[in-house]
Amino acid sequence: MSEIKVPAMGESITEGTISRWHVKEGDAVSQGDVLLELETDKVNLEISAEESGVLEKIIRQEGETVEIGESVGLIGDGAGVSPAAPSAKAEVAPALADAGAPSVPSKGDDKQLTGSVSAAVPPPSESTQKASPSARKLARERGIDLGEVQGRDPMGRIYQEDVKAYAPGAAPAAQPPAPAAPVKPAAAAQPEGGYGKPVERQRMSRRRATIAKRLVEAQHTAAMLTTFNEVDMTAILEVRKRRKDKFKEKHDIGLGFMSFFTKAVVGALKQFPMINAEIDGDDIVLKKYYDIGIAVSAKEGLVVPVVRDADRLGFAEIEKSIAELASKARTNTLALSDLQGGTFTITNGGVFGSLLSTPILNTPQVGILGMHKIQIRPVAIDEVRMENRPMMYIALSYDHRIIDGSEAVRFLVTIKELLEDPESLLLEG
Template identity: 70%
Template sequence: MSEIKVPEMGESIVEGTISKWHVKAGDSVNVGDVLAELETDKVNIEISAEQAGVIEQLLRGEGETVAVGETIGQIGSGSGAAPAQPMSPSSDPAAAPAPVAPASTPAAPLASAEPTTVAAPVAAPAASDANAAVFSATPAARKLARERGIDLTQVQAQDPMGRIRQEDIQAHNTASKAPVAAPSAQAAPAPAVEPGKPAERRKMSRRRITIAKRLVEAQQTAAMLTTFNEVDMTAILEVRKRRKDAFKEKHDIGLGFMSFFTKAVIGALKAYPLLNAEIQGDEILVKQYYDIGIAVSAKEGLVVPVVREADRLSFAQIEKQIADLAGKARANTLALNDLQGGTFTITNGGVFGSLLSTPILNAPQVGILGMHKIQIRPVAIDDVRMENRPMMYIALSYDHRIVDGAEAVRFLVTVKQLLEDPESLLLEG
């Protein structure tokens, strides 16, 4: 028999959520078959069969949080003609609590098959109910109960099978606090939705929860400010118009804006290296390499894959890497190495029509450049002439703890100058 275990997923990832089972008890599988999808804070992982056989049982359900190395199912030998029955205390001596509860006090039935290692040793017959409650609670529910000091035997499960989940712990916690509320606070809060009004409640994905947490942390930790400028995109548009066909034919990739902006950012980072640093305790770590993060909007939320050593890449190489990483992000096939690190980030809200925004830092980085929509606007060429020009607002958010305002403004002006003179990117980028 083989155990289905949660694989190692990188140093920073210790748990995940089972988003989907591709098999059920009784299914026959071959080596390499995808058994389940695991959603983590950064990427989604497929768990594959390491042995051919029949799925005997699944120990964890979809939506449950599981830890690295935890056994979530079992594969045995057989033809798969009929589903294997879940283990029960009566059929597995190791799972039976000892000593046995008296006949006059029957133990609560097990709601689902759980690994025997999670059951705490029972010291007295009266603990049989507690033992059953532990078995019937999901790992996430047990963790929440420990954190809030809640006795699982006092929690009422809403699941028809008696499974105690996080929602039951939260409901029990709320109900237990209600009787001790002060008389002055007895007025019921206004409902989130007015009765009779249409609404839909959706569970946040792990990635969305992590994104929310990191963005709030960035705002609470860094002294974040944003400075703005505008770029006349005339020269870049002319270069792309003249060169796009030959570029595409030679390199088999389109000449987009991101390669120009990546090169301009690198040139500015070389001139103002504190924007390519991070704070570690009471020290500043100034990085002398340029791994540029490119924000990509994917189905599960924003991700920031990294173009490594972008200063050593040509325009075509940058465009190809960005296209490859964006494709992986949308197909949900990014590897951890694609997301780790990064010294500075570029985000382009212009693809969605944004005219102006204040991007939030991608901690621990101390700088992020925001691109926006190109819009034709009248611009004063000199004291007499006005012309309609393709203009783009750009924004630099920075950590004021180590980057002074004057330095941030000069950085953004340098980016502007390099973009308005694309030939200079060959020298400075």
């Protein structure tokens, strides 16, 4: 029998949440089969079977938080596992929790019943109690004796969720709730929390919670300001109109706007290196490379995969890199390496129709460029003439701790000038 363990996923990731099991107890699996999906702060990870056999036990369920190296299930040769075993276990465990007494097992369920009964045995004292690090930490913070915490794991290990659910003086096995008003069907949304009208409560995904935390941290730690300008997109649109067919035929990729903006950003960063830096304590780290993050909207929230060494890439290579990263983001197949180490970020709210916005820094970066919708507007060409031109507002949010306002304004003006003269991108970008 072998354990299914949570693999290491990078220095900054220590835990994840089981989002889905692809197999059930009793299912036969082959080496390489995907067993479950794990959602982390940054990426989703598929855990595959390292050997063939039968999934004999699921230790950790969907929605539970697990740590690196933790065992979440067991794969064996299937001995003693009957077709009825998975459903029998599902019936035995609730019976123990709800009625406080073991159910009568069906034939062939001895092994499952033993595991469930052992979960109802009072745990050992705290000094010998098996518990995850996060469970021990939470117990210390709340002054809870782990020896009094009833765990759900048949192996006797205590997890963070068990500590959260602990109530002083509770019986070892969960007791039936006190008589209360009949629970109405979930389908009929009921007033909750004093709202007075029907609401629906949803739990944040791990990634959404992490995004929320990081955005608040960025506003609390950086002296963030935003400066604006506008770009006349006439020249870029004309280049795309003339070149797009031959470009697609030669490179098998469309000529979009992102390659122009990426090249313009690289050219401007070379002139204003402080905007390609980060703060490390009392030091400023000036980066001599240009790894440009491209914000992509995915189902679970915004992610920022990175185009590496953008200064060394041509237009086609940039377009291909962005297309590949965007596809990975939308199919939850981004690797941690795809998201690490960016030096500057570009975000395009224009694809959703945004006319103007103030983007939030992707810390520890100190600059982010916001693109917006192209809109036909009347523009003064000179003192006499007015023309309708395709205009785009652009925004630069920056960390005022190391970037002066004049530097930020000149950086954005440089981007404007490069975009309005696309040929200069070949020299400066």
